[in-house]
Amino acid sequence: MANILVYALQYEGAFNKNSLGAVSEAAKLASEIGGEAHAIVVGEGISDDLCSSLGNYGATKVLRVEGPEGLAQPVVDAMATAVGSGDYGYALFGGGLLGFEIGAGLAARLDAGVAMEVTAVRAEGGKLVAERPILGDSAISEISFRSDLGIIIGRLNAFEISESGGTATVEDLSVDFSPFSGQATMITRGEQRGEEVDIEGADVLVAGGRGLGSEEGFQLCEDLAGAFGGNSAVAATRAVVDAGWFPYAGQIGQTGKTVAPKLYLAAGISGAIQHKVGMQGSETIVAINKDANAPIFEFSDLGIVGDLNKIMPKLTEAVKAKKGG
Amino acid sequence: MKICVLVKEVPDAAVQKRIDPSTGRMDRSGEKNLNPYDTHAIEAAMQLKESGALPVEEVVAVSMGPDSAERALHKAVSLGADRSIHLSDDALAGSDVAATGYALSQVLEREKPDLVLLGQQSDDGECYTIGAVVADHLGMPSLTQVIKIDVEGGDKLRAERQAEYGYDTVEVALPAVISVGDAINEPRYPSLKAIMGAKKKPLEKVAAGDVGIDSSKVGGDHSAAQWTGSKEPPKKEPGKIIEDEDTNETVEQIVAWLDERKLI
Ligand SMILES: Cc1cc2nc3c(=O)[nH]c(=O)nc-3n(C[C@H](O)[C@H](O)[C@H](O)COP(=O)(O)OP(=O)(O)OC[C@H]3O[C@@H](n4cnc5c(N)ncnc54)[C@H](O)[C@@H]3O)c2cc1C
Ligand SMILES: Nc1ncnc2c1ncn2[C@@H]1O[C@H](COP(=O)(O)O)[C@@H](O)[C@H]1O
Numbered sequence: 001m002a003n004i005l006v007y008a009l010q011y012e013g014a015f016n017k018n019s020l021g022a023v024s025e026a027a028k029l030a031s032e033i034g035g036e037a038h039a040i041v042v043g044e045g046i047s048d049d050l051c052s053s054l055g056n057y058g059a060t061k062v063l064r065v066e067g068p069e070g071l072a073q074p075v076v077d078a079m080a081t082a083v084g085s086g087d088y089g090y091a092l093f094g095g096g097l098l099g100f101e102i103g104a105g106l107a108a109r110l111d112a113g114v115a116m117e118v119t120a121v122r123a124e125g126g127k128l129v130a131e132r133p134i135l136g137d138s139a140i141s142e143i144s145f146r147s148d149l150g151i152i153i154g155r156l157n158a159f160e161i162s163e164s165g166g167t168a169t170v171e172d173l174s175v176d177f178s179p180f181s182g183q184a185t186m187i188t189r190g191e192q193r194g195e196e197v198d199i200e201g202a203d204v205l206v207a208g209g210r211g212l213g214s215e216e217g218f219q220l221c222e223d224l225a226g227a228f229g230g231n232s233a234v235a236a237t238r239a240v241v242d243a244g245w246f247p248y249a250g251q252i253g254q255t256g257k258t259v260a261p262k263l264y265l266a267a268g269i270s271g272a273i274q275h276k277v278g279m280q281g282s283e284t285i286v287a288i289n290k291d292a293n294a295p296i297f298e299f300s301d302l303g304i305v306g307d308l309n310k311i312m313p314k315l316t317e318a319v320k321a322k323k324g325g
Numbered sequence: 326m327k328i329c330v331l332v333k334e335v336p337d338a339a340v341q342k343r344i345d346p347s348t349g350r351m352d353r354s355g356e357k358n359l360n361p362y363d364t365h366a367i368e369a370a371m372q373l374k375e376s377g378a379l380p381v382e383e384v385v386a387v388s389m390g391p392d393s394a395e396r397a398l399h400k401a402v403s404l405g406a407d408r409s410i411h412l413s414d415d416a417l418a419g420s421d422v423a424a425t426g427y428a429l430s431q432v433l434e435r436e437k438p439d440l441v442l443l444g445q446q447s448d449d450g451e452c453y454t455i456g457a458v459v460a461d462h463l464g465m466p467s468l469t470q471v472i473k474i475d476v477e478g479g480d481k482l483r484a485e486r487q488a489e490y491g492y493d494t495v496e497v498a499l500p501a502v503i504s505v506g507d508a509i510n511e512p513r514y515p516s517l518k519a520i521m522g523a524k525k526k527p528l529e530k531v532a533a534g535d536v537g538i539d540s541s542k543v544g545g546d547h548s549a550a551q552w553t554g555s556k557e558p559p560k561k562e563p564g565k566i567i568e569d570e571d572t573n574e575t576v577e578q579i580v581a582w583l584d585e586r587k588l589i
Contacts, residue, residue: 011490070493072457073466097488101469104454107423108430108461111542113549114423116452133558134451140556147549183466183498187483190490204588228589238487242472242508248491255487263588273451284588285564286579297566302582306569314576322580322589 002035002126004090005082007075007102008054008062010041011190015050018094020057021159025121026092027058028162032123035089036060039168042078043069048170055168057161063173070189072101073181080109081175083149090128091149092121095156095277097255103153114151115143117273119158128152136295137273156254156277194247197233204232205261207252207279208240211268211289211308215245220312221267227319228263235259237275253278267308271296288312326499327383328370329438330406331429331455332363334390334397335448357393359400362444364512369474369505370442371405371513378476379440383407387432389417389425395528403515403523410436414533419545422450426458428543431536433463440482443504445470453504460502468495469504 004026009016026037039059041051044066051062065078079091079102091106093099100116107114115130119140122129130143130152144150199205206228208221218234225232236246238253252259254274264282269275271287271294279285280299287300288308297303304311337356367386374381386401386409388394398409412432420428433441441463443456453469460467473485482497486506497503515523533540541547565582569575583589 009489016489070488071495073460076461097470100453101457101467104422104426104452104457105461105467107549108426108458111549112423113421113551114454115550116422116454129553131556135449137558140558141552142554142556144551144553145549146551150550178464180460180464180466183501184468185496187494187496189493190488191492191494193492239508242487242506248487255489263583284586286583292566292568297564299561299564301564302579303564303566304569304575304579305566306572306575310572311569311575314572315579318576318580319583319589322584 002030002033003086003088004030004035004037004092005079005086005088006037006039006059006092007079007099008039008041009094009096009098010043010046010050011069013050015054016094016096017161018096018154018156018159020161021157022092022094022154023054023057023059024162025154025159027164029121029123029128033089033126033128038063038086040065040079040082040173042067042075051170052168055166056163058164058166059168060166062168062170064170065173065175067175067177068186070098070186071184072098072105073184074177075102076105076109077177077181078173078175079106082173083110088149091151093153094159095154095254099153103151107151110149112147112149112151113143113145114153116153117155118152119155121152136298157258192248193241193244194249197247197250199233199235199250199252199259200257202231202233203262204228204230204265205235205259205263206232206265206267207235207237207269208246208267209237209269210239212240212245217268218246220308223316224265224312224319227316227323229323237269266296267312269296270294271299326379326381326439327385327436328373328381328440328442329385329387329433329436330363330366330370330401331441331443331459332367332386332388332397332401333360333447334358334388334394335360338448357396359397360444360448362446362448362507363401364404365505365507365509366442366444367401367404367406368510368512372510373474373476385410385436385438387429387436388412389429398528399523400515402526403519404513408527408529411528411530412536413530416533416540416544419548420543421548421550422452422454423458423550424543424548426455427462428533428538429455430459430462431538432531433459435536439500441465441502443502445504445506456502456504463502465500465502466497467502468497470506471503472506472508474503474509
């Protein structure tokens, strides 16, 4: 039971970066527990070349399943089938959203243990131990599995991509999908709400959250970003993107972009884990929040406890003055 | 039609959450409240019922937890649920997410809901996954983090949610399990009358055996994911904190701080 099965998410002919990280991690861990890393891909007409490219990240075998894309339950069926006929001790997922849904469904299906938001995995006596930060990252719990299969769902960007230059065989796996898996159908996928904005290349990011109070509140962020000038941009949390205040392309976090600007300045952002995972690589983190207990202060270099409506306009003026002077 | 809403009692947001080092479980003493994310699920159920979009006869709140969880159910009922079910049993203590989802699904098996709604996450456990576990046990289609639900022709829903590549719109046939994101609605405040009346609405207490829960599959000792240790995260130098009293001064300090680091 030493092999590790990794779900590799692909979309429009490319694998998700976090899935490639998970394949790389699985290859490393499998070698430590005396097994192999296999990947499973589910989709419509996925090419041999795309599948076998996973060999370069350490997968020795790729199971290809013809099935609907973008929904969790068909993948649960596929992975349960693979586990039923293979020698798998663990299933591994990179960060994102589908991995949570698939991993949890698979845990239910196979009476397996599941650990989510995992930031590190280590091999110990031929078994895997997962590290999961809890309670707003104030403690890390270590999880082991007593089930035949252990399911590990990584946090966004937790697993590093490494290219091994290996090759993988591609095998088609036929799956009898559960009746209920067909009860959900994708109508439109990957809709980009709002205009295109580029936040990945910016040196200064002024990010706004629900604390801005309304769509109009983003003007405060635009003005401050404008004052910094040069290569600066405005970004957002999922809460405000879901609310329609800001374009999806400008969202930082688990289901958005990962950024690492020189300066990240948060206005009215609580600092939820799913946001943090997308910006914790920033060189300098400054936060303005009226709640002294907001989690964002735990990982800020400079925290300002106060009302952004009072502070931002004056800060904009002061930055402009400094630049001019 | 019947909608079941899964609700959880969690430590109040103002309570400093911590792990009890002797048990490795969360220290659940202190002020508790209905998981704020679950109020959005109740509100979603109420909007489906009140708008007539679905012929909803009953909204039932379901919770698994210790005795105190009753208060979360009262709150759920004050927000509009017609009755509630409290699954409580010593055998369930310490269940992991898979065991919790299994136990809840056993209650739901008995209720036979047309729709199960949940919150996007519990404020303490933060697993985001109970919905997917419950759905697989019930053999129902499922989506999580949904921010818009439209009813299509009576037995289908059109749901929108953000996933890895942007917004997905998915058609889901009922019965289904859906967890809702907090952007889906603005939960109402309960009226004083509703708060007073909540205790009079039916609250059924069930033990594990009452709903056919296999006790060898639940509880801390039987859970498949085992907590085997904990450690401290790497310590980070705490950042500088400025309390804004005089905003002109605050701004001066910020600019000086940024300037020192050549960030302006
Ligand atoms: C599976 C999943 C995926 C997710 N993916 C993402 C993701 O990719 N990106 C993301 O960002 N989130 C994501 N989330 C959501 C995340 O959990 C949080 O809900 C979200 O980040 C919160 O956004 P926020 O900080 O804007 O809002 P809130 O958490 O509501 O915080 C608002 C803050 O503003 C402060 N505030 C209010 N008024 C003022 C004022 N006048 N002055 C100063 N401060 C004020 C408040 O004190 C509060 O701290 C995801 C969640 C899940 C479950
Ligand atoms: N013990 C419980 N009883 C009832 N519902 C629960 C329980 N735990 C979690 N839930 C539901 O599942 C959702 C997601 O929780 P979680 O997967 O723990 O983040 C919550 O918002 C609740 O709706």
